[in-house]
Amino acid sequence: MEASVDHNNEKKVQADVVDLKAVPPMDIGPGDLISYGDVDPVLAAKMHLLNEAINEIGWTNYQLKLFFLNGFGYAVDSLLTFYIGIANPQAVLEFRPPYAGGGTIALYAGLLVGVLGWGLSADIIGRRWAFNLSLVSSAILTIIVGASPNYNFFAAFVALAAAGAGGNLALDTTVFLEFLPSKYQFMIVVMALWWGVGQTVAGLMAWGFMPNFSCTSADFCPKSENMGWRYLYYVGGGFVLVLSMLRIFVFRFRETPKYLLCSGQDEACVELLQDVAKKYNRPCNLTLDQLQRLGTVTTAHAATRFSLSEVAMHFRGLFATRKMAITSVVLWMLWACIGLAYPLYYIFLPTYLATRGAKFGETSPYYTWRNYTLANFCAIFGPLFAGYITTIRVIGRKFTMVIGALSTMAIFFGYTSVKSADQNIALNCIGSLTINIYFSALYAYSPEVLPSAHRATGTGFAISFARVMGIVAAVIGTHVDTSTSVPIYVAASLFAVMAILAAIAPYEPQRGQSI
Template sequence: MNALRNLFKDRTGFPEVVVPLADAPTPPNAEKMSGSDVESNANSLDKASSQEKGAYVPQGDVLTLEGLRAEVESALASSGHDSAYDRKAKIINRAIQDIGMGRYQWELFFVCGMGWIADNLWLQGVALTLTQLSLEFNISESHVRFTTCALFVGLIVGASFWGIASDAIGRRPAFNITLFLCAVFGLAAGGGPNWIGTCALYACLGLGVGGNLPVDAAIFLEFLPFASGNILSMLAIFWSVGNLIASLLAWAYIPNYSCSGAEACTKENNMGWRYLVLTLGAITMLMFCVRYFWFTLYESPKFLVARGRQSEAVAAVQGIAYRNKAKTWLTEEVLNEIGGYPEETEDQTLTYTEVIKRNLSKFSGNQIKPLFATKRLGITTVLIWFIWTCIGMGYTLFNAFLPQYLSSNTTTYETYRNYAITAVVGLPGPVLACYTVDLKYVGRKGTMAVSTMLTGVLLFCFTAVDNPKTQLVCSALESFFQMIMYGVLYAYTPEVFPAPNRGTGSGIASCLNRIAGLCAPIIGIYASSNPSAPIYASGALILVSFVAMLLLPIETAGKQAL
């Protein structure tokens, strides 16, 4: 198995997939583009050029070394960096984009989806254990919500740490370690000795879960052609799958192996939540094994160039072409001709300190300022960050405590059955979003706004009725539209920011989302003694997000990223 997994390491390249630069598939009019057009093309691809296997078909113009050099120089003019590393990174970007969408990207889509599964698997899994933790450890139903705070502390620290660490130690180690940490501490949490110990273990597993989305998203976006950009919305399906798995397992375990409020609760008669957590940990470990042993993840070519491992970077790109049954023009000679030969150019590699400084510089004033370069872009940036903050708090206020809300009017069995039904209904939401985001009169903004509005309205309907069946209908429909909302928002956010500052804009949005999620349980505990108050607040926050979406001045459907 190790020999299979390390097959790539034993090869110096895939010469059978290499073609001369002049014979390489290339977008039409590659040499006739102005500076702004070249920058756009260097960071994204034209949908109309996508052909079978995701490769480009020549349209009369030939990509030459001089033309490629012009593209790179134009792209670097607005990036703020111009070293041998930066030049070679731009060339690698172009080579990967010319290879197009294929088998490697689809397999990567599947294994990256496991990170999305783990994220919601544990977010919902922890929520599903709150009632039983309250009974077993004699914690009030209000204060047991601090358990969710512990998880979010881990999520925030994990997202911050692994986002930087993946640039220092490489994408591949971070890609595997995050899921492994999640699995190990998840299994350990199943044996939590007391409430404080269980919260600590939840926080530790959050360190792994929190790193999944930033690392997985960075890997997937790095290899995804622009023509397949709507697939980003499809990743939310895996988020729904995580919710579904946790819900079905909770329905199977907790009603059958748990105590009720009418009897003394001990570890022996309240094993349901432990069985749930142990099973979730085992599933996470299985996903780690699939990632580690089944899928051959090529290390980030740009990371390899930064570490001075140029031949491995070229072999990685050629490996992607080989897996896709496509061709590539990338060779070390092309890299050296434009980026400089290693023996002649000193700045071929970046030290660990430089890597970290570059990563941290994304959040400096020099990196944030371009997000406000124009009035239109500045308004968009503020609105996007505001939307992510509101939704982060609104989502957690309702979904993280939904089992507690449902249990007030139903039996334990009905509570977890209804939660599972809600998860099933939400599953097809991202699939619908994948098609509506490219409709002419709907687009990203229309899909987001309509689904967000309906989500907020359904939250108020949930609190306005006391009938459990009507509440089930409201929560199920809310789940469906909520998954559409999240799926499109995940795709729209990176598209709307300029490429050189995309990581900064998206990173701040994600950070605000997690911080708001951390604050949500505290608000739910202390804001009001009325159990419906957090749901009202959730609905209001979602509707405020809907208004903000209507004000977004940029529509990205059918357009290249900046």
């Protein structure tokens, strides 16, 4: 009798063992991380079922709300990045620091710490906490920047505010992507329009405050005559605070289903999708039994969550296969190049505009900040165009980056030969549009080609290369005459390198779905 019981138990155990051959065949597309199934077939099989459920539910108002709320994070990162190019020259006039580039370096140092810290924490403790806390901390610290009594204080709180906002680029794309049906993954590209919104808001504030509340010489620049840059941070910080409150109190964001799955929370994952489906009257046939029969995920987290081994696991996951390793390295190089080219052009754009405007008789700060705002506004349309062409079969994400990079290179080289005020503003506007075609496609491509378990870490680490090169650009800008065309030539040449890197990148996610 006892032997019979053991035999029956053995049969039951065997019945519960995962038969991955019985898993429905995956819909392999050019963008799927098919090699990841060789590393953890259980996770790959579960992700396949999860993706089917997300596709079954389809696009709902939940994703639409995420588009706006996650876009706020993009806008904040952009806002603070552009603020430093506006405010730092005036802070230098007022405080007379020994090193004029300190504020810009502080910004990028803060962004670097933020993108690494928040990105890694999102893979360890979850997207939800990092998603909410990063924006709140940035809002409060941005307001404090406006009250700076000296340059050291200014630089320190610029860095702290940037650390709060710095993880948003990694978090916002990750969170949005992990709720998206495959048919709508192109919306990751379109979401970058919020970057243009952020820089446009920065330009409008600069246009409103800087011409009327700024001193023009370090010989006489007391606080009372130089309140423009402080108003920027007061109003901008208040704006960010409102956005952070909307995230927390108006839209109750729940953890992403793919993070829950990677963390072994199958029940919570199914419950989340069932709740969304019920709320929006959509079908969802995913069951807990389907997931649990596949087994246990073992490659997403270490045995101890808060440990060096957990951190090491997330970095090792980026090199799990040869193809993923090549992808990770290409991403680093793409972000490093844009990290140097972008600030060489944009952070010093006010200087370029003022210098060239003077040649055409537009010497008033009013014209400088007007042109600056118009150029920033044009950035909004780059992601809209990029979102469209990424859906064209022969173009996709990779060749959208190629098109954006090459057209930006051409515009930058052309900008060095402007002969009139109209050409000046026209080429700046077109360049702003083309550079954001490239940027929006890169924003989308980075999280799409990384596995969910390590996505925030991988995206954050890739963006960190851009932050490091931003510091390099700030040092260059301090020691090189930024009123000349040399930085523009360097930036243009870097876009040629980016076009080549994008073309040879291993994955094309256009017709696949991220795991």
